Amino acid sequence: MTKTQFVKRITHPDYGELYQFFELDEATREETLLDPFDAGLLLMAVEEEGLPEILAITSKRGADATGYYAGEQFVVHKGSKFAASTTAKCPKKYVKLREKLILEGLLIPLHNQLFLMEDYEFESVRSAMGTVIGGWAKGPHGWKGKKTT
Structure with missing residues (x-):
């Protein structure tokens, strides 16, 4: 069962242009709304030794x-x-x-x-x-x- 992640641009009547993150189940063609942070699509930088203080x-x-x-x-x-x-x-x-x-x-x-x-x-x-x-x-x-x- 292959799943593909993608982004849709939408226009909201109050907030203007927004982006939604989805996962598509290739077998069922079902789209599931994702939280980009929970899904690991958007990651914050990780502090490592030797790098400047975050x-x-x-x-x-x-x-x-x-x-x-x-x-x-x-x-x-x-x-x-x-x-x-x-x-x-x-x-x-x-x-x-x-x-x-x-x-x-x-x-x-x-x-x-x-x-x-x-x-x-x-x-x-x-x-x-x-x-x-x-x-x-x-x-x-x-x-x-x-x-x-």
Whole structure:
């Protein structure tokens, strides 16, 4: 019994363009909706010895991202989730950067969040934070060491 995994792009009346993940049973032609994280389709980066410290940020508005310092820049990992909307006080440069990432297909809407499709290097930790949370970022204090289990 062969199963194939695939993605469908749909248009939601409230949230716009979204992506759904499915598994197709070749024998029955039955499609099953998948959670991309539970199915192992989308994996967060694994911290290994010798790599930079992995930092994480979450917000009440849905952001859940990880990243690390790369010299003066800050890299946010593929699979990170950005807040779906911005606050009224979000600086225009963060709004424009989010729009650019969406237009380039690097941020896609998924379950009331924006999903980062590739690692992305920001000019600073502050711009990474503001773009991820969709709001004002006073500094790097929002990024915390990632807890290991």
